[in-house]
Amino acid sequence: MNTFSLEIWDNEGVKCSFYTVRKEDAGYNETDKFFNKYYVIDELKVEIQQLMIFVLESIGNDYGAIDLLFNRYENEVVGLPNKGRSVLGKVSFLFPNFPLRLYALRINNRSDLVVLFNGGRKTARTNQESRDLNLKWMEACGFAKRIEDALRNREIVLDIRNRKIISADGREEIIF
Numbered sequence: 001m002n003t004f005s006l007e008i009w010d011n012e013g014v015k016c017s018f019y020t021v022r023k024e025d026a027g028y029n030e031t032d033k034f035f036n037k038y039y040v041i042d043e044l045k046v047e048i049q050q051l052m053i054f055v056l057e058s059i060g061n062d063y064g065a066i067d068l069l070f071n072r073y074e075n076e077v078v079g080l081p082n083k084g085r086s087v088l089g090k091v092s093f094l095f096p097n098f099p100l101r102l103y104a105l106r107i108n109n110r111s112d113l114v115v116l117f118n119g120g121r122k123t124a125r126t127n128q129e130s131r132d133l134n135l136k137w138m139e140a141c142g143f144a145k146r147i148e149d150a151l152r153n154r155e156i157v158l159d160i161r162n163r164k165i166i167s168a169d170g171r172e173e174i175i176f
Contacts, residue, residue, distance in 0.1 A: 013060025
């Protein structure tokens with residue numbers, strides 16, 4: 001896997017801050033590539049808007065990255081949106097036959113730091129059968145492994161108070 005950086009994607013949520021990855025010399029980070037690609041497809045505009053609201057409002061502001069909303073486990077990453085019906089108080093999250101997957105990595109159990117990757121259109125029963133989606137899933141798993149290894153080896157650390165991921169020497173710029 002090539003060089004990539006870990007950067008803030010959105011840190012304005014009340015409950016959760018989001019990071020993303022940017023490949024070396026890429027004009028856009030992986031999460032923006034995902035939203036930009038599918039927003040321009042007319043038949044997916046509603047779904048991409050639903051997914052954006054789910055991420056920024058439901059996870060970012062309302063509930064955080066709780067297990068109930070992160071229950072589509074796909075090896076090293078989680079596919080968003082959630083699987084099945086999830087009920088939180090009077091709010092029900094149900095995305096039957098949702099055509100898109102956005103891959104994510106929850107960084108800690110406090111549910112306040114998430115790395116969003118890229119994703120794709122689910123065109124078959126499984127990720128492995130959805131050609132484009134399978135490639136994005138494998139890539140997301142590779143990014144997640146490198147990030148988890150860096151956390152385990154203390155090359156990067158969590159600044160829980162400020163909901164940040166920083167390098168071991170205190171820099172906010174993180175390059176793998």
